[in-house]
Amino acid sequence: MNYWPLLGVAAVVIGFALKRNPVLIVVAAGVISALAAGMDLGDLLALLGTSFVSNRALLLFVLTLPVIGLLERYGLRERAQRWIAGFRRLSLARLLVSYLGVRQLLSMFGLIDLAGHAQTVRPLIAPMSEAAAERGGGALGDEERAKVRALAAATDNVGRFFGEDVFLAFGAVLLIQGFYERQGIHLEPLAIALWALPTALAAFAIHAVRIHLFQRALERRRGRGAAAQTADAAD
């Protein structure tokens, strides 16, 4: 067994720890691991080139950028915030837990790329979350605003990850089925997909509880801040 290609993994870990440019780290790690495996330069370049081209679907999201950029220039985020501010009773927790549920259900039906960070989180869900969090407490501080946005993005990820595996034709299910098939174990895709349900339910429950806890902590801190301000004014 040749253990030298593991140097590539070490390069990734060290590079990320040193906070170098991630693209450079990754390219370097690939080159190191290939050279350590004794691959010659021609094979290495061909491997890099074909794998890069084969993975180009991952950059499709840039097609949304002109639309989103233009709408933002014309006030989409401001409008989204005002719209949510109009619903008196929609709290941050209700907004995000509903989004989590919808995202999971859509992913279960294979509609994975319908929502996402570029498509829905940046233009709609993040500004709506900020507006819902600001309700009754005035503007958010910079740090609180960043936390609310991060939670919105996290909610999208959790909803997507723990919904998609329930979808029959999803890559993960087919990957699992294909792996066993090659080893002579025949499984129906449905059997694999159904076993993803317990985890999907647990993911919804755990993340929903965390969203509620986040909202409560935010309210408590902002309540204290507001009380301190009133006390200052009284002095």
Next chain:
Amino acid sequence: MLRIEHVYWLVGALLLVGAGFNLRDRRWLAAAFWFVLALPFLLGERVLGMSAAGVRWPAQAMGLGVIALGLLAGRATAAPRATSPAAAAVRGARARRLGNRLFAPALTIPLGTLALVLCAPWLRWGEAALIDPAQPTLVALGLACLAALAAALRTTRATPPQALQEGRRLLDTLGSAALLPMILATLGSVFAATGVGDALASLVDAAIPTDSRLACLLAFAFGMALFSVIMGNAFAAFPVMMAGIGLPLLVVRHGAEPAVLGSIGMLTGYCGTLLTPMAANFNVVPAVLLELPDPYGVIRAQLPTALALFAVNLMLLWLLAFR
């Protein structure tokens, strides 16, 4: 018939526009970055085709391009321009004037994708399907983006060059983070081809007492999560851990149910994916998109959910796989 390749050409054209804008601003290295990145989209099918036919130089040239992208990546990102209070006031006024009409183009992207996917079997041009049945969602996404752009131009009465300029602004802000998902997936293929997975699996095998069912299960679950953290992808981790531990030790020796082990094992890997900057499109790109000061802000927000869910998955595996 509209194929995914046509959507790729559109992406390539947009990246070329980004290169052109940077050229005009005399940011030469950034222009070179976006130009090189446009190539796999404009020529990708041909490169793969020639490679399959045994002509290796186009793929090798693309490999050189990947290395060039790595070297140029540090220069591709532009600092987001600070918005002046005046610009913010203009945006607020426009938002009030346009009102809820602003939502329609934004919602056209997801809803248009959905409608096209659902209608795809009936959309025909004579004998041929209008949308390639092999990749309906991604083709539909491309079409929906075009429809949304048309709707946005109509609503805002802006001109197409303005839209391109705005797209370029976001592209420059994302910079090399936009490329990260693609380059990481490439690394996954390189690691697989160089035997990194096999080497790691053999290290794990040497370290655990294989007689204990629990020890094997723990090694499998932690291995899935850890591998997903390293590779940024549970898909890359799955074949390695299954071949190393899952199949020979858990299924064959200890009699675990294959469907349960595969399904929940994969989801255990997903818990690792929530924790790693290697899964850039989920964990790093949104931090940049949302202009978070901390590049690991999204990962921090996911950490408690991922750890709790990992524990739940371990319990589920223990209870369900060995019935």
